[in-house]
Amino acid sequence: MMVQKKTRGQLIVLSGPSGVGKSTVISELLGQRQDIYFSVSFTTRQPRMGEADGVNYNFVDRAEFERMIAAGELLEHAEYVGNYYGTSLKVIQEKLDAGIDVLLDIEVQGAAKVRAKCPEAVLIFIIPPSFEELSRRLRGRNTDSEETIAGRLQKAREEYQQIPNYDYLVVNDKVSAAAAEIIAILLAEDCRTRNRLHLVEGI
């Protein structure tokens, strides 16, 4: 693939309901586009079994998170089930300025805040082929109670209402196809005239 010199990296936001297989799609995507910087979120929630600090999340305490909010160090943050989740602004800015694409995996509230602050961000929403299939995937994990699963499905229906605010919609039927669509979206965004005017002589 031709690597075009970019004046600035793209800010890419990926959202999708719990159970859609977003992390699998992201792994596939980052495997093929190793130049993308995946932004690790900050959270005040406790690490789950197998989660590592700096890999899945940057785990901080409440006092530190509130200091970051007050100091304006976060691009966006939200409270979810009693815990803070947020995205550091500084690292992202540095990467974008260096022409590196930055990927954020955030939920719909955070995505709306990013859109408000960075109108040029590319927002992609991932859905399962159907709610029935989502329900099947959530049950297949064998980690959640029926009540939790029902809650996640209800949450998904609420999140779906925000889909019209996203630029692109990808159906995760097959992981490789979903990743291929996201790769095409990112290449197409690189081709947007406004991102390439510096290549045009005489205008």
Place this chain on the structure above:
Amino acid sequence: MMVQKKTRGQLIVLSGPSGVGKSTVISELLGQRQDIYFSVSFTTRQPRMGEADGVNYNFVDRAEFERMIAAGELLEHAEYVGNYYGTSLKVIQEKLDAGIDVLLDIEVQGAAKVRAKCPEAVLIFIIPPSFEELSRRLRGRNTDSEETIAGRLQKAREEYQQIPNYDYLVVNDKVSAAAAEIIAILLAEDCRTRNRLHLVEGI
């Protein structure tokens, strides 16, 4: 590649200066995306060596072209270096309605008219890596006089002023890369939320 059911085909407009290698890129594109319908333009200019009626253009005389204009049979038409070029409306509508993507190879005036009539059309402009390279390619064809070449280069500079009206800009440095970018653009456009809302349950 996953074939998504589409409610409507996409209207794709490709423009670019004479000599940029647009027809080679289009051949490559159509070879890989055989589902695309390439709309053959009508023109009053003389066929060049190797050009066939109904393949490269539908070659008609001035009287017939003017009849088509008067009868409202054209989506757009323009005069370019003393010759008429135009696009038939009827066939395009039928293809789009059937969910088939339609590709138009037209110059900047025609593209502006298509944009005005079909705001959802995807407009792609192809440029050479530089004017110097364009000049080299025009000379390499060995078909045009120095005067004609100078005219084409001047025309290219004028056309470049319309680039900001195009959605995407593709640099034809290497044909395969340019075609790959166009294929990515078309896939990304299929992924646009507005083109996929029919896949979302509950909204």
